[in-house]
Amino acid sequence: xxxxxxxxxxxxxxxxxxxxxxxxxxxxxxxxxxxxxxxxxxxxxxxxxxxxxxxxxxxxxxxxxxxxxxxxxxxxxxxxxxxxxxxxxxxxxxxxxxxxxxxxxxxxxxxxxxxxxxxxxxxxxxxxxxxxxxxxxxxxxxxxxxxxxxxxxxxxxxxxxxxxxxxxxxxxxxxxxxxxxxxxxxxxxxxxxxxxxxxxxxxxxxxxxxxxxxxxxxxxxxxxxxxxxxxxxxxxxxxxxxxxxxxxxxxxxxxxxxxxxxxxxxxxxxxxxxxxxxxxxxxxxxxxxxxxxxxxxxxxxxxxxxxxxxxxxxxxxxxxxxxxxxxxxxxxxxxxxxxxxxxxxxxxxxxxxxxxxxxxxxxxxxxxxxxxxxxxxxxxxxxxxxxxxxxxxxxxxxxxxxxxxxxxxxxxxxxxxxxxxxxxxxxxxxxxxxxxxxxxxxxxxxxxxxxxxxxxxxxxxxxxxxxxxxxxxxxxxxxxxxxxxxxxxxxxxxxxxxxxxxxxxxxxxxxxxxxxxxxxxxxxxxxxxx
Numbered sequence: 001x002x003x004x005x006x007x008x009x010x011x012x013x014x015x016x017x018x019x020x021x022x023x024x025x026x027x028x029x030x031x032x033x034x035x036x037x038x039x040x041x042x043x044x045x046x047x048x049x050x051x052x053x054x055x056x057x058x059x060x061x062x063x064x065x066x067x068x069x070x071x072x073x074x075x076x077x078x079x080x081x082x083x084x085x086x087x088x089x090x091x092x093x094x095x096x097x098x099x100x101x102x103x104x105x106x107x108x109x110x111x112x113x114x115x116x117x118x119x120x121x122x123x124x125x126x127x128x129x130x131x132x133x134x135x136x137x138x139x140x141x142x143x144x145x146x147x148x149x150x151x152x153x154x155x156x157x158x159x160x161x162x163x164x165x166x167x168x169x170x171x172x173x174x175x176x177x178x179x180x181x182x183x184x185x186x187x188x189x190x191x192x193x194x195x196x197x198x199x200x201x202x203x204x205x206x207x208x209x210x211x212x213x214x215x216x217x218x219x220x221x222x223x224x225x226x227x228x229x230x231x232x233x234x235x236x237x238x239x240x241x242x243x244x245x246x247x248x249x250x251x252x253x254x255x256x257x258x259x260x261x262x263x264x265x266x267x268x269x270x271x272x273x274x275x276x277x278x279x280x281x282x283x284x285x286x287x288x289x290x291x292x293x294x295x296x297x298x299x300x301x302x303x304x305x306x307x308x309x310x311x312x313x314x315x316x317x318x319x320x321x322x323x324x325x326x327x328x329x330x331x332x333x334x335x336x337x338x339x340x341x342x343x344x345x346x347x348x349x350x351x352x353x354x355x356x357x358x359x360x361x362x363x364x365x366x367x368x369x370x371x372x373x374x375x376x377x378x379x380x381x382x383x384x385x386x387x388x389x390x391x392x393x394x395x396x397x398x399x400x401x402x403x404x405x406x407x408x409x410x411x412x413x414x415x416x417x418x419x420x421x422x423x424x425x426x427x428x429x430x431x432x433x434x435x436x437x438x439x440x441x442x443x444x445x446x447x448x449x450x451x452x453x454x455x456x457x458x459x460x461x462x463x464x465x466x467x468x469x470x471x472x473x474x475x476x477x478x479x480x481x482x483x484x485x486x487x488x489x490x491x492x493x494x495x496x497x498x499x500x501x502x503x504x505x506x507x508x509x510x511x512x513x514x515x516x517x518x519x520x521x522x523x524x525x526x527x528x529x530x
Contacts, residue, residue: 004140024075081136294418307339316399343514352369356373403471404469410464411461494512
């Protein structure tokens, strides 16, 4: 189901969209780009992040929105089209529409309605208004439901009819039909003709007449299926408000057992195999972006060992025809490819944020900045050189050594995340954090190590320790020294992050993993090289 939520500045459109989305899990695709010095916009973004449910993963993408949207699985809340077009004055609207209609998960799109104001006086303003207006029309054509938010009140817009021949010429599906009648879950939603809807008696509220009736924003938590949506699975309708927001009078709750904003992941998200799939999707480019759960942590050591074995096999196959140095460089490049450079990117961001002399409040902002600084360049280049040199210096391929160190690095990520304090109010790593069911730990407030996660860290720590030691012994018993050194290096990165930014982020988890592997390789050279 595709829902378009339109509204002016400060109209409450984002809050309405968040109520529609429910408590999650899902993905919040944010298009806003905070530039240094723009304190007002930074404050707005921080406010949005603070009220976002912790079960929602946040993906920030200011320009390549269609490509990222197409790769996301499950429910997605895209906020907003206006900031996307401000960042990319020539947006690919065809690609956006294609991503919306082809993805399996439900999508809520938030956009600014700028057509109600004065005519822009500048060329840039006119171009922005034209492009955003076109984007809104294009999305509305394929949306199953369109809402207009004015002063916190919600107007359910009637389904429109495309111009003759338009659907055939563009290949886009038309938004046909009128608002579904007899939907007791919604109050006062008009038909396309603007007449009163029938069958509203179950809600206890008389039907609306005339123009589109407005309702309080809190009552939109259960949207009706209109137009094309009427023929879809009922699981994509009937979404309750977000946790802690009582439903409006007359709004019927969804059927028992029906999850809000149902996803194609289903119950597997908390299952054993679901945790494995989430760990693979988070640690590698395989499986697409997904909102992970704490169950994935137990699989981190296993996925790390598998990555290490794959790299070790490549090392073994390449050393004979290519020689030690070229084979080592190939393994380092393959590692970046297998992990999508995710952890290496975290190392670069962490270097820029943790190493220079900055005010504490500036460090997180620097780490979120997509630009690369001098510390990142120096750290990244040094790390790649050290990893390549260490592999070449070991002489012969050692697949079990790589498996042990890569398993250790992922174990360190899991243990750090489950025993530390999350330093941000949002981010993909926040989806892993367990829900304690209390208000004492909201992912952003101070929490003593291990308190929020209870004993959940014990399983991944135990699995990772056993796996890393067994694999290290499988190489040579002295390889255990390299594993210990890698673990100490990961702990040092976690301690630095805790001191500089008050906890960990997804970037520092990746940085700790890369540093652990690199120190482990260098230690292995010292203890294993003949």
